[in-house]
Each structure stands twice: as C-alpha cells, then as structure tokens.
C-alpha cells in the first residue's frame with residue numbers, strides 16, 4: 035500500500051497503490067494516507083496543481099468491498115477525503131487508466147479535471163453488489179453527465195468506454211499515450227481554474243429522467259438498490275450536502291440489507307472457489323492452445339462454441355458425417371449471430387470460425403493439448419473413446435469427460451495413465467451457462483486439476499472443483515430439490531403453485547418448468563438408474579406417469595405443462611387431473627400446502643444435501659456449493675446461495691425444520707447432515723468453513 039509523491043515543476047503527482055486494484059481501503063489506512071498526502075501537497079507553497087494517478091494496471095477498482103461488513107460510518111473517511119480533494123484551492127487533475135470503478139470513479143469525480151487513456155473503462159458497478167454509489171457518485175455523476183446518462187450507468191452497473199465518457203462529459207480528454215504526461219501538459223498550458231463537480235448545477239433533465247427510471251423499477255425485486263439510486267438522484271438539489279446526506283443514509287440501509295450481503299458474498303465467492311486448498315502455489319497450469327472436442331451433439335457443439343469464443347483452436351471429432359455437418363452449421367450460425375447482434379466484429383467472427391476444424395476420426399487429435407469428450411452417456415461408448423484417445427493423444431495431453439452421471443474414476447481406468455483424466459462438466463447451453471464443474475478423480479494429478487481450473491477462467495467460466503459421487507455437487511443437490519417438488523405434487527400442490535412459489539422466492543425458474551426445459555426424459559433416466567442403485571430412496575411416481583405418456587417437456591410440445599407455441603408454458607388440466615388421481619391411487623388425502631412450506635422444503639433440501647456434500651469432502655467449502663447453485667441452477671444471487679442463505683436463517687433453526695420434516699412423511703429423505711448438526715450445536719455458521 036503506498037501513496038508516492040513526485041514533483042514535476044510546480045505540479046505534484048500523487049500515485050496511489052494498494053494491491054491489485056488500488057482498492058480504496060479504509061480498514062488498512064490507505065484512504066487516510068491519500069488524504070494526508072493530498073493535504074500536504076495542498077499546503078506545499080511550491081505546488082500549484084495536483085495530479086492523482088493509479089499505480090499498476092489501473093486507476094482504481096473501487097472502495098474495498100471487504101470494508102462493508104463493518105461499520106457503515108467507515109465510508110465517511112472516504113467521503114471526507116473526497117471532499118478535501120474537491121474543495122482544494124489548487125486545481126486537481128485525475129490521470130485515469132485501466133479502470134475507474136465505483137469509489138474509484140467517485141474519487142476521479144472529486145477532482146476538477148479528468149483525463150482518460152484510450153481503452154479505459156469507467157463505471158458504477160455498485161448496483162451489482164446491492165449497493166448505490168455511496169461516495170458522492172449519485173450527486174456528482176448527474177451533475178457531470180446529466181441525470182439520464184448517470185442513471186443509466188448507475189442502474190445498469192455497466193462501465194462505459196473512455197470515448198463514451200468524453201461524449202457524456204464524464205471526462206475532459208482522452209489520450210492515446212501516457213495519461214500522467216497529458217495531465218501535466220494540461221496543468222502547464224494555463225493553470226486551469228478549480229472546478230468542483232459538486233458546485234455544478236442540478237441537471238435540467240433530472241425530473242424527467244427520475245420519472246422514467248422509476249417506471250422501470252421492479253417493485254418485488256430482492257435488491258432495493260435500483261430504487262434507492264433513483265431516490266438519490268431525485269434528492270439532487272442546489273445544496274450538495276443535503277444530497278450527500280440522503281445518499282449516505284440510503285447507502286447504510288443497503289449495506290445492511292440481506293440482498294447486498296448476499297451479492298457481496300457472491301463477489302468474493304466466485305473468486306474464492308478458484309483456490310484449491312492444500313495445493314502448493316508452485317503447481318503451475320500447463321499451456322492449452324489446441325483442444326479436441328469429441329461428439330457433435332448438443333453439448334459438444336455448445337462446448338466448441340464456448341472454446342472458439344475464448345480464442346482457442348478446436349478440432350471437433352464426430353464419427354457421423356451428417357451430425358458433424360449439422361454441428362458445423364450450428365457453430366457458424368451462432369458465431370454469425372453475434373455479429374448480426376453487434377456483439378463482435380465480422381473479422382473476429384471469421385477468426386473464430388477459422389480456428390474450427392471438423393474431423394471424422396479420433397486420429398485427428400494427435401497434437402491437441404486437451405480433449406473434452408462429450409459423447410453419449412453410456413459407459414461402453416466412453417470406454418471406446420478413452421481407449422482410443424489413450425493410444426492417439428500425446429502423453430501430456432489432458433483427457434476430460436463432460437459426463438454428468440457416470441463415474442469419472444471408472445472412465446479414468448480406461449486410460450493407461452489415469453492421472454491425466456479430469457471431469458469438465460459443462461451446463462447446457464454450454465456456450466452460455468457460466469458454471470463448469472471440474473471433477474477431480476482419485477487419480478487426477480494436481481497439475482491437471484490446476485490446468486483445468488485455469489482453463490475454466492480462460493473460457494469465462496466459474497470453475498468449481500467437485501469430488502466424484504452420483505451427480506457430483508450440482509445434480510446431486512438438484513435431485514433432492516426435485517424429490518421434494520414431486521412429493522409436494524402428490525401431497526396436494528399443483529405444478530403452477532410449486533413453480534410460482536419458488537419463482538416468487540427468487541429462483542429463475544421453478545422445478546417443473548426447469549425439467550420441462552431440460553427434458554423430463556433426462557430426469558426419468560436418473561430416477562430409473564437410482565431405482566436400481568438406491569431402491570430405498572424412491573421418488574414420487576407421479577412424475578414418471580407423465581413421462582410414461584411420452585410428455586418430455588418443451589421439446590415434445592408437452593410435459594408437465596403444454597407448449598402451444600413451443601415456448602410458453604401453460605398449465606394442463608389433464609395433468610392436474612392426473613396428479614389428483616395419482617394421490618387417490620396411492621391412498622393419500624391431498625391437503626392445502628402453503629407457499630412457505632414449498633419454499634422451505636425445496637430450499638432446505640438443497641441446504642441439507644449441500645451440508646452432506648461438504649461434510650463428505652465432495653465440495654471443498656460451503657461457498658463452492660453456493661457458486662454452483664448460482665451459476666448452474668438459477669438460484670437468486672441476492673440470496674448468496676443455499677449455504678449462505680442457511681446462515682441467514684440460522685443453522686439451529688434450519689436444523690429444527692429439517693428434524694421436523696425427518697419426523698414426517700418420507701422422513702428418510704431428511705437425514706440431517708452431520709456437518710449441519712455439528713455446526714448448529716456449536717452455534718457456528720457455514721461461513722466459518724469458507725476461510
């Protein structure tokens with residue numbers, strides 16, 4: 035952590051440095067150090083102007099998110115430092131490069147002038163953390179850019195380019211070269227007058243922009259940050275201090291909110307899961323340049339697109355000529371769609387397509403660094419493929435299976451050196467879903483695991499390590515969630531009630547609709563297999579009755595719901611009747627089931643299975659379970675994940691509910707996880723295991 039001072043003639047250059055993103059940490063004294071260095075420069079008779087710049091690769095990535103679990107007043111230190119900058123009697127020029135985000139952009143706006151290096155990103159991502167810009171951003175940004183542009187930045191959380199920042203008045207100049215030199219040149223030209231952003235007038239479009247933004251707010255949203263941001267802009271007046279006071283108060287409310295605590299947990303969580311406990315940092319990833327994908331079906335195609343989008347060279351092997359041609363056409367069409375939608379330029383699309391090589395034989399994979407197998411979920415087919423790959427590929431090539439239901443250790447045994455086998459379980463659609471379960475087999479070498487995790491980050495996925503068990507982490511939990519959903523149907527709920535309750539609670543999609551989308555036949559296959567492997571853990575038979583009718587969901591036009599237009603789910607009275615008749619058939623008197631019970635049983639089923647999984651060492655930490663459920667199963671980010679949510683409820687209360695269910699119908703499904711029992715008894719939380 036440092037603030038270095040350099041005199042350039044009559045200009046003092048302060049460079050701020052604090053870790054990888056120059057986070058404006060109050061806790062470690064960094065903000066105070068900036069304030070002290072600034073005050074010294076201002077008092078320096080030989081100093082006529084002050085330039086502030088960031089050390090390393092960026093100006094500043096924001097306030098320190100870790101500071102927010104403490105006292106909200108800690109931000110006053112940051113606010114006061116920024117006011118000191120803004121009220122300086124000497125002109126202050128901000129030299130911005132890399133990124134200026136959140137509190138970092140607020141610091142830049144406390145300056146009198148802003149010069150940005152071309153390529154810089156400037157943004158207000160606080161809303162993604164369930165917060166609002168609490169360091170004066172809601173009061174200064176609209177004054178610089180107008181209320182509409184400011185609200186767009188603060189409500190979307192998306193950064194703007196340096197050029198866009200120039201257009202809207204957020205920066206005064208964009209330069210190609212050294213941004214500090216440009217700032218010094220500005221100061222040398224003609225000493226610019228001080229120009230406090232906070233002294234600028236309230237933007238003329240305030241009322242109209244606030245009204246338009248309010249109209250777009252979602253009243254039932256789990257995070258109230260968007261609404262509070264609009265409130266702060268509505269509070270803009272000629273009295274800057276009163277607006278800042280409203281902002282500080284509302285920031286404190288949001289900081290304490292469950293939604294923000296959940297979102298901040300996710301921010302750190304998605305980075306924490308990248309760390310493999312107990313692995314020496316000198317285990318380095320192998321270089322991966324050329325990848326082979328085996329299988330041109332839905333998954334193989336999606337995986338190939340994801341890899342091409344990440345700039346990798348991919349050879350797809352599909353033995354069936356027609357399927358290979360179809361996959362190639364889908365790949366080309368998908369990449370071209372990104373051009374048509376303005377997401378990428380044509381030359382980038384052409385480069386991606388040029389990196390794709392279709393092949394009809396596994397012999398084409400002789401020089402790849404990694405193979406990802408995505409063939410039919412049958413152990414015999416896997417054996418054929420891996421036996422051939424063992425013969426054809428380089429000894430140092432990593433062999434990965436995308437299997438979601440088969441035993442990875444059994445697959446690894448088909449290879450003479452099983453240490454090079456790992457699981458890369460993608461989620462469909464593989465080019466869209468960010469989750470990647472990295473399955474470590476008994477024999478998987480540490481270097482292979484590290485390479486797989488590095489590869490996940492490189493292709494823009496959230497990689498989470500899972501041990502080998504039936505369903506790894508995500509699907510194993512998902513099956514307990516579905517088990518409760520199907521029991522609820524036979525006990526008295528109907529599909530639309532179960533889905534509506536879960537979606538009102540925050541799930542992106544209810545269980546019935548989800549399985550109609552994924553394919554009821556896939557769930558049916560799992561239940562058939564488990565009926566043999568785990569006969570003492572039956573599911574409700576009601577869902578199988580629907581499958582026996584050939585109603586596999588959206589892809590067959592009918593599932594639990596009807597899909598008259600092929601996409602929109604409509605309740606089907608015939609299925610409602612089938613469910614009611616099924617209850618009678620098994621002699622079960624249906625009862626009215628509350629939405630609260632639906633949510634409680636579905637969510638606590640996830641929590642309990644997650645606790646089993648962590649306790650068994652299949653997941654390293656509870657936060658790994660959280661990230662899997664957020665990025666693979668549509669769990670609401672504002673609730674942080676199943677395990678984080680259990681901590682919010684309190685583990686003793688969670689255990690009490692589970693014990694109540696364990697004493698009830700199908701209580702065998704509610705065997706409390708030993709880890710949960712232990713933590714609850716000690717008054718501890720899952721969080722303590724995330725360190």
Ligand code: T1G
Nearest residue numbers: 054055057095096097098099135136137159167168169305
């Ligand atoms: N606070 C604390 N730690 C942070 C941080 C932050 N703002 N930003 C990054 N880190 C850590 C991160 O956890 C990781 O740690 C390391 O830095 C590298 O991060 C008052 C209230 C800036 C685009 O939301 O978007 O200001 O895992 O791997 O890929 O109004 O970090 O190595 O231990 O992500 O190069 C607003 C959050 C905060 C921006 C760089 N700012 N950060 O990406 O590195 S709230 C943000 C990012 C606020 C004010 C409000 C990205 C990045 P570790 P990284 P990167």
